[in-house]
Amino acid sequence: MPDKPRVAYFSMEIALDPAIPTYSGGLGILAGDTLRAAADLALPVVGVTLLHRTGYFFQKIDEEGRQTESPVRWVPEGHLERTAAQASVSIEGREVHLSAWRYTVKGPAGGAVPVYLIDAHSDLNDAGDRHLTDSLYGGDQRYRLAQEIVLGIGGVRILRSLGFTDLDRYHMNEGHAALLTAELLRERALELGAGIDSEVAARLVREQCTFTTHTPLAAGHDRFPIDLVRAVAGERQVIARSPFFIKDGLLDTTHTALALSRYANAVSRRHAEVSRRLFPGSTIDSITNGVHPATWVCQPMAALLDRAAPGWRTDGAALSEVSQTPDPVLWGAHVSAKRALIRRIDRDANAGLVEDAFTIGVARRCTPYKRLDLILSDASRLRAIAAEYGPVQVVFAGKAHPRDGGGKEMIERLNAASRASSPPVRIAFIPGYDMELAAAMVAGCDLWINVPQRPLEASGTSGMKAAMNAVPSLSVLDGWWIEGCEEGVTGWAVGEDHPPIDYHEEWRQDAEALYDKLGRVILPMFYKDRPAWIKVMRGAISRNGPRFCTQRMMREYAAKAYDLPGPASLPGNVGG
Numbered sequence: 203m204p205d206k207p208r209v210a211y212f213s214m215e216i217a218l219d220p221a222i223p224t225y226s227g228g229l230g231i232l233a234g235d236t237l238r239a240a241a242d243l244a245l246p247v248v249g250v251t252l253l254h255r256t257g258y259f260f261q262k263i264d265e266e267g268r269q270t271e272s273p274v275r276w277v278p279e280g281h282l283e284r285t286a287a288q289a290s291v292s293i294e295g296r297e298v299h300l301s302a303w304r305y306t307v308k309g310p311a312g313g314a315v316p317v318y319l320i321d322a323h324s325d326l327n328d329a330g331d332r333h334l335t336d337s338l339y340g341g342d343q344r345y346r347l348a349q350e351i352v353l354g355i356g357g358v359r360i361l362r363s364l365g366f367t368d369l370d371r372y373h374m375n376e377g378h379a380a381l382l383t384a385e386l387l388r389e390r391a392l393e394l395g396a397g398i399d400s401e402v403a404a405r406l407v408r409e410q411c412t413f414t415t416h417t418p419l420a421a422g423h424d425r426f427p428i429d430l431v432r433a434v435a436g437e438r439q440v441i442a443r444s445p446f447f448i449k450d451g452l453l454d455t456t457h458t459a460l461a462l463s464r465y466a467n468a469v470s471r472r473h474a475e476v477s478r479r480l481f482p483g484s485t486i487d488s489i490t491n492g493v494h495p496a497t498w499v500c501q502p503m504a505a506l507l508d509r510a511a512p513g514w515r516t517d518g519a520a521l522s523e524v525s526q527t528p529d530p531v532l533w534g535a536h537v538s539a540k541r542a543l544i545r546r547i548d549r550d551a552n553a554g555l556v557e558d559a560f561t562i563g564v565a566r567r568c569t570p571y572k573r574l575d576l577i578l579s580d581a582s583r584l585r586a587i588a589a590e591y592g593p594v595q596v597v598f599a600g601k602a603h604p605r606d607g608g609g610k611e612m613i614e615r616l617n618a619a620s621r622a623s624s625p626p627v628r629i630a631f632i633p634g635y636d637m638e639l640a641a642a643m644v645a646g647c648d649l650w651i652n653v654p655q656r657p658l659e660a661s662g663t664s665g666m667k668a669a670m671n672a673v674p675s676l677s678v679l680d681g682w683w684i685e686g687c688e689e690g691v692t693g694w695a696v697g698e699d700h701p702p703i704d705y706h707e708e709w710r711q712d713a714e715a716l717y718d719k720l721g722r723v724i725l726p727m728f729y730k731d732r733p734a735w736i737k738v739m740r741g742a743i744s745r746n747g748p749r750f751c752t753q754r755m756m757r758e759y760a761a762k763a764y765d766l767p768g769p770a771s772l773p774g775n776v777g778g
Contacts, residue, residue, distance in 0.1 A: 207248035207316070209371040209764050211237065212357055212379035214349070215258075215338055216251045218305050218317060220637040222281050223257030223274040226338055227567045227601070228663060229416055231637070232469075233375055235494035235663075236759075237307045237315045239752035242494075242516045244313030245760060248366060250357040250379075252349065253278060253303055253319035254338040261601050263633045267617025271604050273337075278303055282319060289359035293348050294434055298334065299326040300356045302364070310516055318364070320356055339603065347426050347434050350455065351441075354381030358389075371764050374413045374463070377424050377455035383407055383462040384440045384447070398440045404462060412763040413459040413466040415486070416660050418476040419571075426453040460484045465763045469661040470681050476657050487762065490682055491661040492755035495521065495747070498667040500645035502538035506531060518751025521670070525744040529736045536648075536672055536739065543646025547597060553620070553630035559593035560728050563647030563673075565635060565664060568602040568609040571655040575612055578619055579713040581627070587717065588626035591725035595628045597647060599635040640664070645671040648728065652677040653696055653712060655705065659683075665693075669746040672739040676719060678712060686750060691741040694719050 215230030216237065225231060233251075240247040257274030264270055282303035289300045300320050307315040322334040334348050357379075361369070374380055390396075390403035417423065431453045432442045441447045449457045460466055460481060467487045468474035474488035496515040499507065507514045510531075511523040524532070537557075544555045555561070566572045577584065577596060588594040598616045602609025616631045623629040632639060644650065650668035652659070652675065659681035666682060668675060674693035677683045687695050697715040702708070727735050748754070760766040 206246060207366060208246040208369060208766065209373060210248050210250060210357075210361060210366065210369050211240075211373045211375065212250045212353065212382055213375035214252065214353055214378035215254075216249060216317060217637055218307065219281065221276065222305070223276055223636075224251060224254045224319065224338065225637075226258040229376060231640075232416075232491055232663060235492070235497060235752045236375075236756065237317060238309075238494045238497060239492070239756040241307045241309030241313040241315045242311070242753060243756055243760075244309060244311060245315075245756060245764075245766065247315050248361070248369075249307075249315060249317035250353070250361065251317065251319055252335045252338075252353055253282075253321040253323075255321075255323060255333075255336040256340075258338045258601070259340075259604060261633050261635070263613070263617060263631070267614045267621070267631075269602055269610050269613045278319075278321075281305070285318070285364065287318065287360050287363040289356055289363050291351050291356045291359070292436055292439075293331060293334070293351065295436065296328060296331060298322055298331045298352070298356075299324045300352065300360060302360045318357075318360055320352060320360055322352060343426060343430060344434060346424070347430060347453075350378055350381050350424070351435060354379055354383070355385045358382050358385040370410065372411050373759075373763065374411065374459050376414065376416050377459050380413075380455035380459040380462075381441060383411060383458060386410065387440055387444075387446070387462075399444055399446075404446060408462050408464050411459075411463040413463040414489075415456065415459075415466065415468055415473075415477055418473055418480065418658055418660050420480060423454070423456040425455070428452065456481070460486075467763065470685065472657060472680060472684050473660040489755060489758045489762065490685060490750070491663050491666070492518070492750045492752040493663050493666045493670060494752045495670055498641055498644060499670050500539040500542075500641065502535040503645065503671050506535045514747075517753050518670075519748045519754070521747030521751070522744050524672070524747070525740060527740065529733060532672060532740060533732075533736050536645075539642075539645040539671065540648070541646075543597075543642050546642055547630055547632060551620075551630050551632055553628065555595050555597075555628055555630060556593070559595045559628070560649070560725060561595045561597060561647045562649045562651055563597050563643045563668070564651050565597075565599040565640060565643055566652065566654075568600040568612050569606050570608040570612065571658050572600075573653050573655060573709070573712075574598060574600060575615055575619075576653045576709065576713055577651060577716060578615075578629075579709070580717065581619075583717050584720075585627050587721040587725055590721075592729040593626045593628070594725070595630070597630050597632060597643060599632045599639055599643060601635055640667070644668040644673060647673060649673065649724065650675045650677075650693075651716075652683070653716065654678065654680065655708060656680045656700075656702055666746065666750040669693075669742040669750065672743040674738045674742045676716070676724065682750065686746045688741065688745065690723075690738065692746050693738065693742060694723065
């Protein structure tokens with residue numbers, strides 16, 4: 203029997219299942235992998251998120267290559283279990299009634315993590331309030347603030363309704379969840395008979411809370427004007443007047459989370475350095491992200507691993523055993539995954555790709571600093587490299603936030619390049635980037651490229667997923683890749699590790715380094731020295747698979763953030 207939950211994990215988005223569109227990208231994918239690993243290790247965790255009835259958005263690409271958005275259509279009753287939980291929060295003076303659905307993440311050895319999805323869709327609510335939980339990252343600042351009140355304050359109240367009254371830890375996955383501390387402060391103050399600004403109450407809350415920050419961008423941290431906070435939450439509420447919440451006239455959720463947490467971490471070593479500069483005076487540790495092997499390894503590679511690395515599904519440490527796999531076996535598994543990807547792309551995008559051409563994957567959230575189109579900076583040079591060594595195919599995927607004009611322009615450029623492409627360089631943009639497409643791409647491409655502007659990559663997990671499928675990376679030295687890059691062993695670096703420089707000069711230097719590495723090292727190896735290429739594939743999975751799996755990550759959280767006995771010393775604990 204699983205232990206009674208001791209840790210509550212709060213996240214605005216969690217990717218639980220491809221059929222449940224309650225995620226937008228990396229943050230939600232990481233949250234889902236976190237809870238799957240918790241179930242693998244039988245950690246006593248309960249998850250809390252929102253029920254996004256219209257998801258993030260359904261992406262279509264029109265004939266001009268422009269992204270269009272529409273609500274996602276899905277039926278919660280087909281995937282989730284209703285619960286009897288009931289709670290309410292105050293929004294603009296109205297009582298907003300909340301219920302919850304349950305999804306249970308199950309581990310193969312009996313571990314189970316219940317996840318509660320909060321829903322405002324009730325006949326007891328005003329028409330507008332019924333849709334407060336519907337759209338992930340939709341609406342204006344008022345809508346976002348209302349959602350964060352529902353997630354944080356409402357989430358704690360939902361847990362109490364379900365009988366979770368003696369949890370030891372509350373984990374805030376990004377600042378969106380920081381308002382849970384307001385409800386904990388209210389509870390502790392009532393117990394003590396003290397005011398909500400009581401330092402004694404704050405000390406008790408701080409002892410229970412832990413915080414993970416995921417973004418190195420100052421603009422990526424939620425800040426709400428005080429007038430909006432007073433209008434939405436009410437002037438008497440703790441979040442409208444306490445120094446734990448208000449900083450420089452703003453509700454600053456990252457400030458709140460840092461001020462009221464006993465432990466805070468960034469998601470890679472480099473990200474911790476950046477975060478400490480961003481929030482001077484704060485103590486911020488690092489726990490580098492990981493990915494869940496059983497979720498992201500493709501079927502042909504999984505069949506290989508079942509034979510070569512027993513135990514890999516629940517502990518990525520076993521992936522080191524792939525170092526002994528014969529070349530034809532490893533290559534054969536990859537070819538099967540690549541064939542499936544090429545057939546899917548040709549079916550969905552009519553791209554005319556072929557199975558024996560060198561295929562590069564580039565898939566992220568589409569926004570300018572991610573620089574998905576860096577590889578297209580000099581099309582003539584890319585064509586010359588392909589003409590000399592062998593054909594190249596570049597497969598792109600990603601969504602731009604509906605209000606990100608620069609990201610939408612990037613998608614238009616990528617689609618224009620796709621329409622204009624011809625051998626020896628083929629380009630394809632695949633719409634509808636989701637868990638299933640991501641899994642196909644990280645397994646079926648020959649090389650994974652990730653080249654965001656430094657130092658704006660907090661961690662990045664797509665390259666980790668590729669490594670789990672024996673796909674090497676070619677990426678800038680930022681985020682996780684500083685820790686995972688062993689040049690010519692697990693993949694290759696684009697440029698050097700250097701301080702931030704002028705954006706245009708960095709673009710020029712990185713484009714030059716990218717083409718140089720493709721032309722001098724990668725394409726010649728792939729087409730002329732296949733044994734050497736397979737050796738790098740083997741290095742990617744056997745060396746980076748154990749280090750960047752979620753089981754390793756969760757052992758670190760259990761020891762550093764949760765103070766749980768046991769999991770940190772389980773066999774297979776591999777340093778990240």
